[in-house]
Amino acid sequence: MLEIRNVTKSYDEKAVLSSVCFTLLDGESLLLAGETGGGKTTLARIICGSQCPDSGEVLLDGRRLLGTYRKRSPGELADIQYIFQDPYSAVELTSTLRQTLGETERVMKRHGRGCLPMEEALIQTAPELLGDMDKKMEQFSGGQLQRICIARALIPRPKLLITDESTSMLDKDGEDEVLDVLHRLKRERKVSILSVVHDIDFSVARWDRIAVLFGGRIVEDLPFGRFLEEAAHPYSRRLIESSFFFGEK
Numbered sequence: 001m002l003e004i005r006n007v008t009k010s011y012d013e014k015a016v017l018s019s020v021c022f023t024l025l026d027g028e029s030l031l032l033a034g035e036t037g038g039g040k041t042t043l044a045r046i047i048c049g050s051q052c053p054d055s056g057e058v059l060l061d062g063r064r065l066l067g068t069y070r071k072r073s074p075g076e077l078a079d080i081q082y083i084f085q086d087p088y089s090a091v092e093l094t095s096t097l098r099q100t101l102g103e104t105e106r107v108m109k110r111h112g113r114g115c116l117p118m119e120e121a122l123i124q125t126a127p128e129l130l131g132d133m134d135k136k137m138e139q140f141s142g143g144q145l146q147r148i149c150i151a152r153a154l155i156p157r158p159k160l161l162i163t164d165e166s167t168s169m170l171d172k173d174g175e176d177e178v179l180d181v182l183h184r185l186k187r188e189r190k191v192s193i194l195s196v197v198h199d200i201d202f203s204v205a206r207w208d209r210i211a212v213l214f215g216g217r218i219v220e221d222l223p224f225g226r227f228l229e230e231a232a233h234p235y236s237r238r239l240i241e242s243s244f245f246f247g248e249k
C-alpha cells in the first residue's frame with residue numbers, strides 16, 4: 001500500500017503542495033485530477049523519487065521511502081515505475097525494441113534482482129510486436145511506443161505504475177489500447193495504478209477512485225462510481241461540467 005503523509009513542496013517560495021495526504025491500496029487504481037499547474041506532476045515525481053518533498057513522507061508497504069532516487073534501494077526503485085506523457089522522448093528512437101527492453105533486463109540482473117523476461121512483459125502489453133524485436137523504435141506508432149514503455153516498466157515487476165498524462169499525445173485508438181492494457185494489468189497482475197490526468201473521462205468507468213488536487217491539497221477523494229453525484233468541491237463540479245460540455249471521448 002502507498003501512503004502519502006503531509007507532503008509539502010514549494011518552488012521559489014511558491015507553495016505547490018500543502019500537506020497532501022492519501023492512500024492507494026494494493027491493486028487499486030486512482031485518477032489524480034486537478035487544475036493546470038496544480039502540482040500533480042510534482043506529486044507524482046515525489047512518489048517515484050525524482051523530486052524531494054520539503055516535508056512529509058511517502059511510505060510503500062509501511063516502509064518510508066527516502067527523498068530521491070539516489071537514496072532508494074534497487075528494490076524500492078523497482079517497486080514504482082513511471083510512464084511519461086511523451087513516449088517519443090521516453091525511448092531512444094534509433095534503438096531496436098530488443099535493445100530497449102533488454103537494457104532494463106540487464107540493469108535488473110546487474111543489481112541481482114529477478115525480473116519479468118522482456119518477451120513476457122511484451123506479451124502483457126503489445127503481443128502483436130513479438131515478431132518485431134529487431135525493428136527500430138522510430139518505426140512504431142505513438143500508441144505502440146507507449147505500450148512498449150509500459151512493457152519496459154513491467155520488467156522490474158513493479159507494485160505501482162504511475163502514468164502521467166500517458167494517453168494525451170495519442171489518437172483515440174492508441175488511447176483506448178493503452179487504457180485497456182493498464183486496466184488489464186491492474187485486474188490480472190494486481191498492479192496498483194496512479195494516473196495523473198487533466199480531464200476525467202466518465203465513460204471509462206474502470207478506475208476505482210478519483211482524487212482531486214486543488215490549491216495544493218486533496219479536496220476530493222471518492223470512489224469513481226460516486227463521484228458524479230457526491231463530489232462537492234467547486235473544482236470537482238467544474239471537472240464534471242467540462243467533461244460533459246466537451247463531450248466524453
Ligand SMILES: Nc1ncnc2c1ncn2[C@@H]1O[C@H](COP(=O)(O)OP(=O)(O)OP(=O)(O)O)[C@@H](O)[C@H]1O
Nearest residue numbers: 011012016034035036037038039040041042043198
Ligand atoms: N522544477 C521546477 N522549478 C520551478 N517551478 C516548477 C518546477 N516544476 C514545476 N514547477 C511549477 O510548479 C507548479 C506545479 O507544476 P506541476 O507540473 O507539478 O503541475 P501539474 O498539475 O502537473 O500541471 P499540468 O496539469 O499543467 O501538467 C507550476 O506552477 C510549475 O510551473
